[in-house]
Amino acid sequence: MRPALVLGFAVLTAAAVPAQDTASAQRVNVYLDCQTSYCDFDFFRTELTLVNWVRDRQVADVHLLVTTQATGAGGSEYTVNFIGLRQFAGMADTLRYVSPPASTDDDRRRGLGRVFRIGLVRFIARTPDAARLSVALEGEKPGGAAQTS
Secondary structure, X not given: OHHHHHHHHHHHHHHHOOOOOHHHHXXXXXXXXXXXXOOOHHHHHHHOOOOEEEOOXXXXXXXXXXXXXXXXXXXXXXXXXXXXXXXXXXXXXXXXXXXXXXXXXXXXXXXXXXXXXXXXXXXXXXXXXXHHOOOOOOOEOOOOOEOOO
């Protein structure tokens, strides 16, 4: 009698657990390694939903290593290294973001987020999410024709 109870419980458990969103399950796992105050993990997790943000490098597909240094004008230069792991091993890129001296904290976070999005396109393009990916330049009209003023 006991094996039937265990089997019934296993079936109930499998049915009770909601099916994980398959799109989310196929997304790139990204680990953010950043020690500056502008690397607000919660901000990036809520604003950049095109990837799965993870807190453990061991499960990451991409490691984002962010370093910063002051510029001569009083701003900051952020260097973002995109390091491929697991299925992306051997893939790497480096992008930079320079914040002007008068930038607000939000400006810096959004600037870094923009660099993260741009750098992650290379990795997302190699996943099933690539079919849903679109890239556009600011000021570009739908269909590819650039706006002129």
